Amino acid sequence: MKKSILIIGPFPDPLHGCSLANEVLKRGLLKREYAVEIIDMATSLSEDIGSFSFKKAAYALKNYLSIYKVFRADIIYLTPGQSFLGIVKYSLFILAARMLGKEIVFHVHGNYLWQEYEKSNGIKKKLIKFLIGSSSKGIVLSPSLEKNLSPFLPRSKIFSVFNFAENYLHAPSITKKFDRLRVVYLSNLMTEKGIFDLLEALRLLKSKGVYFEAKLAGGIDPNIADRVFENIQELGCNVRYLGLVKGIEKKELLTWGNVFVFPTYYRSEGQPIALLEAMTTGNSIITTKHAGIPDILCDQNAFFVDIKSPEQINETLQKFEHNRKEFILKSDFNLHEAAKYTEDHYVYSILEVVNAK
Template identity: 25%
Template sequence: MSKRSRVIAMVQLPPPMHGAAKMNLHAIAALAKAFDLHVIEMRFARNLADITRPTIKKLLIALLLAVRLCFALPRSQALYISFAPCGAAYYRDCLYVLLAKLFRVPAILHLHGRGLPLMRRSPVKFWLQKRVFAKQTVVLLGEILRPEITGLDCNVVIIANCLDEDAFAAPINPDWQPETPLRILWLSNLFRAKGLETLLAACQRLKDLGFAFDLTIAGAEGDIRKAELEALITGYGINSNTRYIGAVRAEDRRKLFDQSDLFVFPTNYTNEAQPLVVLEAMAAGVPVITTSIATLPEFVLPDQTGWLCPPNDPDKLALTMIEATRHPANTNKLRHQARLMCETRFAHARFTDEIGKTVSAVLTQSSSQ
């Protein structure tokens, strides 16, 4: 039996739970099957509210991880890193990739978000980014994200996210008929940029039009706390139509989807790339309304698998929710097509295979040089 190549994986793992952390779990599971995997966990926060908050403690942890990386690199053949494309974490991850280059270890930079163009707006920043990315392999979540690496001399691989292996275990209901009142679901961590206030405003429009609905909001507190959310709901005058149930366990998410008529996610998050929760809703057979940003237009296809609205447009969002209920046969067709797309394009086995092949190709190229 041949000796397996040693690969370092520098990743964020839950807690706290968010899309990138969940995908990192899938990635290290896939890599552990094919390689001698050494995981260096990048844990800087225990809750969502602290993720973007800079502290001295985070700086010290980052430096400690750099030391650990230096000890691990001489015995490794590749570095796989969940690379932060913006913010202070971007410079931290740049340091880690440059250390790998110093030890002549090739890096695979997996981008779960957007923001690289913002980090190269000055000549000095552009020089740094080109130096970090030159001759490395970058994993993007979709073709539409190629502008992220414009002008960078790097190898690009497109690998979409995946769903859990049991995502398609249960069949979806064959027919879709909306309840009265319409059951609307929001499921995400409570961040302003995810468009929650846009949804609340759209629901206010529904109420003004006399359209009956019940809105369920589920998710852990982020930069919107429970008290502030309750104040927002009161301000929009939809208390009697809205409930907040807090964070939802992974095993309860499917039940929540099954109890919903529409999943509405009007995100305008500047770092958004490919939100897993949209894929989860589509796989569960819930009709999806979201926004036309990031890779969402690649798989939420108007008149095929869902609806897209402009960000920050509660009037259009309200009209789209009403439209979805007026043509139940068409909505039913769309949700079945969405489920089929998820089964093929976002399968767990496909992701595992593509991640493994990408790292293997990097190792092969490195050994031939």
């Protein structure tokens, strides 16, 4: 008999890696005829990670009214945030599940939890350890991220499940054009995800007289929106901001591009779905060796730059004119490599964890 599963975590909107992953898991479980319920813990897009606001508190209190769903589920699957407050707001669900003897699966979508734990002290540290230690099993996005759960769970209870690119992006054949430099940035436009480093690199590229086209897409943190738009305006018609893109618009954007730039140093980054989407659509990639990125990318399919280094991004982009073949080889490698990062494999891997003895 299939177990009933309650997913507690963020769902779109806003759209980001964790909310998309929860949506894909929900769809996959329903497709396999599992009994699934959700409690949507999403909050607005902001760079103020782990910060308190009355709006967030009110939203959390509203979600607690759904605690009855814990009583009728066999498995409680959680994707909390990685700050102290991000964990504590799930505490009522964890305590209820623990008292009822439910199986708890704690899935960390990032690489900041271990840092949050190390910098905490006293009651905070004990509370984090108690809440996460109440889990039956834990999931991280790749082997190098196991340190996020090792203080709380035995090694035998920590599993790695790689992320995915949505099925519609896995086309049987994609024809890439390398006639000119086509730069794509597709993620939430946030400082720590390197958006200003990219914009500065494009400014340097333009000052060198290198022709390029760039398209940016994703939600913008309102705290930096004015600055982002000022930078885009200064770059002129070479750069376009497309807003939020989904479905066919996203696929067309990623297929149009040939170089995907994502110079992230985002503190909660784990294994960005954006990079898997770029791989799946045959883009060469410029990124950083941050968090779990080296677990999915290597020198064969990516150019690595230092964090906060628009100069290195600019230098790498300039190579396009002189060594286009290297970009094409990375594109071909990505098209082949991405075949293993599917929705089905993601859902199957999580079910393997859920059903593991």
